[in-house]
Amino acid sequence: DVKVTQSSRYLVKRTGEKVFLECVQDMDHENMFWYRQDPGLGLRLIYFSYDVKMKEKGDIPEGYSVSREKKERFSLILESASTNQTSMYLCASSLPQGVPYGYTFGSGTRLTVV
């Protein structure tokens, strides 16, 4: 069964900490994405990657960075966590443009910054 795995389901971190959210997919997908979901705002794109070592800013990249050293792994980094980064974070992967099969999502990481 193909899947996208996020390393933690729940995470509590302190303000100012450096936080790593890990995402691994086993479908050999080229594209990977990080979203955050907040009540009333829907899913907002933070960063995405079309290939290894490539990254593109999404709609809300401020305060985040990403790393994609291997095709199957896409990491989201909060350089200095702040309380306004408390949210549900979703990772997704997909095949390239032209193959409209949609995203496969991970189960999400609920991050609380205190």
Add this chain to the structure above:
Amino acid sequence: ILNVEQSPQSLHVQEGDSTNFTCSFPSSNFYALHWYRWETAKSPEALFVMTLNGDEKKKGRISATLNTKEGYSYLYIKGSQPEDSATYLCAPNTGNQFYFGTGTSLTVIP
């Protein structure tokens, strides 16, 4: 950023009722429209992907239609069941990137 609107924001229906939601999006540069169901504590699950104007898709009691010329899609649920309770997301994509609406939260009351 693509402006995607879903209505209503939330909906409570009785078991057995039929219901429908709307997804509106800009019709230019359209490639495909996706519907997802997102149950609490689970991953969003793909329901349908539609690409052509007039497309209709069906999966059990759930169906969807697409109008690319006017930029909208409808999702219908016939005879709602408690297990249909979830947030339903639509997402048009213009290429690699999808643009999600805020979702319609459906609660089916037994």
